[in-house]
Amino acid sequence: MPELPEVEIIRRQLEPSLKGKTILHVGVPDPSITTPLRPRAFGSRLRGKKIMAVSRRGKYLRLELQGGEMLVIHLRMTGVLAFKERVIKKYERRHLRLVIGLSGSSSLFFWDQRRFGTARILQSDEARSFFGRLGREPLKRSFNAMVLQRLLDSRKQPLKSFLLDQSKIAGIGNIYADEALFRAGIHPLRPAGSLSVTEVRRLNRAIKATLREAISMAGSSIDTYRDARGQRGRFQEAFRVHRRVGEPCSGCGGTVEKIRVGGRGTYYCPGCQE
Ligand SMILES: [Zn+2]
Numbered sequence: 001m002p003e004l005p006e007v008e009i010i011r012r013q014l015e016p017s018l019k020g021k022t023i024l025h026v027g028v029p030d031p032s033i034t035t036p037l038r039p040r041a042f043g044s045r046l047r048g049k050k051i052m053a054v055s056r057r058g059k060y061l062r063l064e065l066q067g068g069e070m071l072v073i074h075l076r077m078t079g080v081l082a083f084k085e086r087v088i089k090k091y092e093r094r095h096l097r098l099v100i101g102l103s104g105s106s107s108l109f110f111w112d113q114r115r116f117g118t119a120r121i122l123q124s125d126e127a128r129s130f131f132g133r134l135g136r137e138p139l140k141r142s143f144n145a146m147v148l149q150r151l152l153d154s155r156k157q158p159l160k161s162f163l164l165d166q167s168k169i170a171g172i173g174n175i176y177a178d179e180a181l182f183r184a185g186i187h188p189l190r191p192a193g194s195l196s197v198t199e200v201r202r203l204n205r206a207i208k209a210t211l212r213e214a215i216s217m218a219g220s221s222i223d224t225y226r227d228a229r230g231q232r233g234r235f236q237e238a239f240r241v242h243r244r245v246g247e248p249c250s251g252c253g254g255t256v257e258k259i260r261v262g263g264r265g266t267y268y269c270p271g272c273q274e
Contacts (some may be wrong), residue, residue, distance in 0.1 A: 001018055001076075001077055001078070001141065001173070001175075001221065001223065001224070001225060002075045002079070002219070002225050003059060003171060003173035003174075003175060003176055003220075004056075004058065004059060004084060004138070004139070004170075004171030004172060004173075004176070004211055005073075005211055005214035005215045005219045005220070005233075005235070006087040006219035006225055006227070007059050007060070007061055007075070007171070007174070008056055008215055009053050009054050009218060009219050009227050009233070009244065009248050010061060010081055010227055010228045011055065011056045011214060013085045013227055013228040013229060014061075014081075014228050015053070017056040017083065017106065017128075018051045018054050018063065018102065018108070018185070018215070019051060019052070019053060019054065020050065020051065021050070021051050021102040021103050021104055021106070022048065022049065022050045022051070022103040023046045023047055023049050023051065023065075023100055023101070024044035024047065024048075024101045024102060024103055024104060024106075025043075025047070025099070025100070025101030026039075026042065026046050026098075026099070026100055026101070027093075027098070027099035027100075027101070028043065028097075028099075029093075029096045029097060029098070029116065029214070030096070030097040030112075032097075032115065033097045033098050033110070033112075033115075033117070033118065033119050034098075034119065035118075036066075037121065040074075042121065042255075045069070045121050046065070046071060046100070046121065049067065049069070050064055050065065050066040051063050051064070051065060051158060052065065052103075056170065057131050057134060057137070057170065058135070058137070058166055058170030058171040059074060059075070059166075059170070059171055059173070060073070060074050060131075060134075061073045061074075061075075061081065061128075062070055065129065066129045066218075067224065068123065068124035069121055069122065069123055069124065070121070070122050070124075070127045071119060071120075071121055072076065072120045072121075072122055072130075073110070073117070073118070073119050074116075074117060074118045075112070075117050076112075076114070076116035076117045076118070076130060076223035077114045077116050077117075077224075078112055078113040078114045078117075078223070079110065079111070079112040079116075079117030079228050080111045080112070080113070080114070080224060080227060080247070081108065081109070081111075081224070082108075082109055082226060082227075082228050082229065082230050083106060083107070083108060083109070083157045083228055083229065084109070084229070084230050085109055088111065088224060088226060088230075089115075089183075091111050091113060095111050095112060095113050095151045096109060096111055097105040097110050097111065097112050097115065097117065098110035098119055098252070112120075112193070113117060113176075113224060118124070121214075129155050133167060134166060134167065135151075135165070135166055135167050135169045135170040136151070136168070136169055136170065136171045136213060137170055138169050138170075138171060138172065138207050138208060139208060139211055143204075143208075144167075144204060145197075145200050145204040147198045147199045148199070148200055148203065148204045148207075149170050150194060151169065152192045152193055152200065153193055155191070155192035155193045156191045156192070157191070157192055157262075158188060158189045158190065158191065158192070158194060158261050158262065159181060159186060159187075159188055159189070159190050159192050159195075159203075160177055160178075160181065160261040160262065160264070160266050161261060161262040161264075162192040162261070163176075163177035163180065163181070163194070164177055164264065169207075171211075172211075174242070174264055174265070175220055175222075175242050175268075176207075176209075176210050176214065176240075177211045177241055177266075178241055178242040178266060178267045178268065179239065179240060179241065180203065180206045180207045180210045180211075181203075181268065181273060182240050182241045182251075182267075182268060182269060182273060183206035183209065183210055183240070184199065184202040184203040184205075184207075185202065185207035185272055185273055185274070186199055186202070186203060186273055186274070187268065187273045187274055188261050188266045188268050188273070189258070189259075189261060194254070197219050197253070197270070205226065213235070213238070214233075214235040216236070217233060217234045217235040217237075217238060218231065218232075218233040218234055219233030219235055220233050220235040220239075221233045221236060222236055222243065226258060234235040235242075241256050241269055242265040242267045242270055243267065244256045245257060245258040247269060249269040249271060249272060251269060251271070251272040252269065252271040252272050252273075253268075254269055254270065254271035255274070256268070256269055257269070257270055
């Protein structure tokens with residue numbers, strides 16, 4: 001569930017506290033998280049390493065380590081990465097998957113109820129090829145209407161599915177795809193390659209505006225998302241269509257509808273999106 005805005009918020013919170021710290025201990029309460037490495041090998045590759053930077057690529061959070069390795073974390077559905085031990089009341093001890101003890105007596109806790117989250121160590125060349133396969137970063141200045149046009153060109157898949165494809169644009173998930181399409185006034189089932197030049201410009205602006213506004217509102221907490229300090233986001237209160245089926249549309253007064261596109265619940269307004 002955490003998408004680009006949520007991971008970016010966590011990154012901004014972690015970086016000042018983690019940069020320059022050394023990993024002293026690695027606790028692995030849930031060995032499945034270190035796959036394909038065994039917990040012991042995982043720990044020994046991290047122990048003693050200094051954290052040089054905390055970066056984000058798509059929905060991946062990256063602890064860049066001295067020597068060029070990276071600890072790459074993906075929160076998937078219910079992962080929570082926080083400084084505090086207790087972030088969500090319903091999370092029990094068995095939901096704790098990874099603990100990273102740092103110099104300066106702070107620790108980072110990875111909680112994950114559904115256990116789809118991952119933590120992988122990549123060497124610098126592995127990281128280059130792994131992230132090289134990932135799509136463009138939509139908030140970068142270099143991502144513009146022309147770039148988007150090229151990505152969309154002659155594709156027949158529905159726009160909603162195109163926006164979720166991490167090999168095209170990295171970081172957009174179900175929430176922000178719905179919200180960006182509503183803001184752009186474009187129907188989620190339109191074939192990706194069918195947009196006019198004006199619509200591509202509108203979609204580019206809508207993607208950036210939606211993601212930026214979500215970051216400024218501390219992300220979306222529908223269910224289990226919390227930031228690194230254990231706080232909820234507020235952007236769910238600003239959703240215009242996502243999860244608002246049957247409610248009046250803020251644009252036209254019509255009714256928000258829900259359909260399935262590529263197996264994903266998709267919310268839109270038939271009056272505003274064509
Ligand atoms: Zn509407």
